[in-house]
Amino acid sequence: SQTIHQWPATLVQPVGSPLSLECTVEGTSNPNLYWYRQAAGRGLQLLFYSVGIGQISSEVPQNLSASRPQDRQFILSSKKLLLSDSGFYLCAWSVPDTSGSLHFGNGTRLTVT
Amino acid sequence: EDQVTQSPEALRLQEGESSSLNCSYTVSGLRGLFWYRQDPGKGPEFLFTLYSAGEEKEKERLKATLTKKESFLHITAPKPEDSATYLCAVQAGSSASKIIFGSGTRLSIRP
Numbered sequence: 718s719q720t721i722h723q724w725p726a727t728l729v730q731p732v733g734s735p736l737s738l739e740c741t742v743e744g745t746s747n748p749n750l751y752w753y754r755q756a757a758g759r760g761l762q763l764l765f766y767s768v769g770i771g772q773i774s775s776e777v778p779q780n781l782s783a784s785r786p787q788d789r790q791f792i793l794s795s796k797k798l799l800l801s802d803s804g805f806y807l808c809a810w811s812v813p814d815t816s817g818s819l820h821f822g823n824g825t826r827l828t829v830t
Numbered sequence: 831e832d833q834v835t836q837s838p839e840a841l842r843l844q845e846g847e848s849s850s851l852n853c854s855y856t857v858s859g860l861r862g863l864f865w866y867r868q869d870p871g872k873g874p875e876f877l878f879t880l881y882s883a884g885e886e887k888e889k890e891r892l893k894a895t896l897t898k899k900e901s902f903l904h905i906t907a908p909k910p911e912d913s914a915t916y917l918c919a920v921q922a923g924s925s926a927s928k929i930i931f932g933s934g935t936r937l938s939i940r941p
Contacts (some may be wrong), residue, residue, distance in 0.1 A: 749927050751929070753931070758936070759933055759934070760836070760917060760931045760932050760933035760934045761874070761917065761919075761931040762931075763928065763929070763930055763931070766927055766928060766929075768927050774927075774928070776928075807873050807874075809873075811929070813927070817862075817879075818862075818864055818876040818879055819864070819866075819874075819876070819919070819929060820876070821873030821874050821875075822873055823872060823873050824871075824872065824873050826871070
């Protein structure tokens with residue numbers, strides 16, 4: 718069966734520090750991968766999605782970036798965090814070329830102080 | 831531009847009091863509409879996928895329906911454990927890999 722791992726679960730970082738969040742998927746090949754951010758009490762904002770290694774689509778211009786160095790690994794990064802980067806970050810995967818649903822990780826709660 | 835709007839933002843019901851949540855959408859060529867349930871501090875959990883107008887799906891006390899412009903999530907005789915945020919999302923034909931979400935409805939069921 719497929720599983721998705723996302724870490725860390727919580728993170729507190731000062732303004733201006735770098736960020737690296739990692740997500741890995743097991744039990745499936747060539748998945749579509751996604752990063753979403755959720756502000757408190759709000760819906761999910763699509764940040765990046767990827768249909769293959771090295772292929773990244775960015776939805777929101779900001780100081781975040783994403784990379785997909787391996788088929789089942791998706792990394793969200795920032796060189797310098799802003800206060801507005803605080804939120805709940807969710808990684809998800811789906812079966813490619815279908816109208817398939819997303820399968821989410823447990824999320825990372827990021828607080829920028 | 832593809833857009834998803836959910837209403838109401840929050841809904842408080844008494845146990846057993848049935849109601850409906852709304853999701854209206856504007857997309858170019860709908861490939862799929864999804865409903866998710868999210869508990870506090872956790873990732874969303876998949877409930878339903880609807881593909882075409884007129885389609886309906888049921889799971890326990892929940893029933894999802896789809897028209898050409900909106901979807902409804904009907905909750906029949908809810909229980910306190912149905913309290914959660916319910917999220918609607920769409921996948922558009924214009925960019926098949928892109929899935930966008932509405933802002934959600936926070937549902938609270940009082941015993």
